[in-house]
Amino acid sequence: MAQSVRTRRTAVAGAATLTGLLALYVWLVAARAIALIGTGKAIGIALGVAFLVLPLVVIWLIVREWMLAIDVQRMADELAAAGELPVDDLPRSPGGRIDRAVAREAFDAVRDVTESAPDDWRSWYHLAFAYDAAGDRRRARESLRTARRLYRGGAPER
Incomplete structure (x- = not known):
């Protein structure tokens, strides 16, 4: 338990550090954009306005990702309390890479559960990690967003 708390704190500290560095970059870009407008x-003025859009988009993306991360952690905590967290027991190569063929086989079972219970955020959460193990990060992220929407009480997309 102490190891997972330490790991979580390290991950949050790393994410906060990167967010801080990105905030510094955004501030510098915004300052330059305002200086261009001031000419x-x-x-x-045209370049300054265009460069101001970039920091706004970056801020929106950062907030969006942090909110997703917070909700994913809440879902993980709830699943952990119920003993339902996905277990990473897939065979790995000596270099630590997951055997993709085995991951795809395991994925099919998780996908079937999700298809039979499309309104259950837990199944979408598990599907996200099955997608990740199979190497499909884009669909893993989409599945986490669906799990989050269902977790918050929203309807699934059909």
Whole structure:
């Protein structure tokens, strides 16, 4: 238990550090954009406004990812309390890579459960980790977002 708390704190500290560095970058870009707008020249104003859009998009993406991470952790805590967290017991190569063929076989079983219970956030959470083990990070993220929407009480997308 102490190891998982330590690991979680390290992960959060790393994410917070990266977010802080990104915030510094956003601040510098925004400061330069305002300076360009302050030139009073048409091209400077146009570039300044364009460069201000970038920090706004970055801030939106950061907030979106942090909110997802917080909800995923809440779901993980709830699953852990119920003894339902996904277990990573797939065979690995000596280098630590998951055997993709075995992961795809395990994926099929998890997908079937999700198809039979499309309104259950737990099945979507498990599906996300099955997608990740099978190497499909994009669908893993989509599944986590679906799990989150269901966890918060939203309807699944059909």
